[in-house]
Amino acid sequence: MRVVSGSAKGRPLKSVPGTSTRPTTDKVKESIFSMIGPYFEGGALLDLFAGTGGLGIEALSRGMDRAVFIDVEPKSISTIKDNLRAARLEDRAEVYRNDAGRALKALEKRGYSFDLVFLDPPYRFKNGDELMLDMAERGLLQDSAVVVLEYESSYNYPEKFGDFCCFRTAKYGETAISIYRYETAQDQASELDEEELQDDK
Secondary structure, three states, X not given: OEOOOOOOOOOEOOOOOOXXXXXXXXXXHHHHHHHHOOOXXXXXXXXXXXXXXXXXXXXXXXXXXXXXXXXXXXXXXXXHHHHHHHHOOHHHEEEEEOOHHHHHHHHHHOOOOEEEEEEOOOOOOOOHHHHXXXXXXXXXXXXXXXXXXXXXXXXXXXXXXXXXXXXXXXXXXXXXXXXXXXXXXHHXXXXXXXXXXXXXX
């Protein structure tokens, strides 16, 4: 694995020892960033179930300002820290060992809010949509935040739920990626107002 593009392009990344994590391949990573970027002009990101930290590190390399990495496995936490050092991005990142539910509560208490979220729970979990709704309820998402949900391709998440709307889905063998945008009712109303103004012209 390596950083594909940006300021840390080409830097090698370690895998987590053992078989408990499932790193996103470079091919899938490149595809994800072609759909959501490929580059960014700042912003904050959350890499939940971060594993190696590869997706969050790629986003930092491509222009995100800062990142929070969360994983429950000690080996993952150690690997993320090593990879951040290898990419020379550790000064723009925070790394915490916690499970997803507790982590979201802690982030809410600290007043965090994110523009981009990578959500890659173990394939046995089918609760990506529940976690997204929990983030929204806790105020952890900026208006128009993007959530990249990675899951087993034999499973299907709804296109719309709560204030989330899927705008891209792609499948790569056993892996599926759905990309959601978070838009509150207020955001949607302002878009409608803009459309009406354009119609009046």
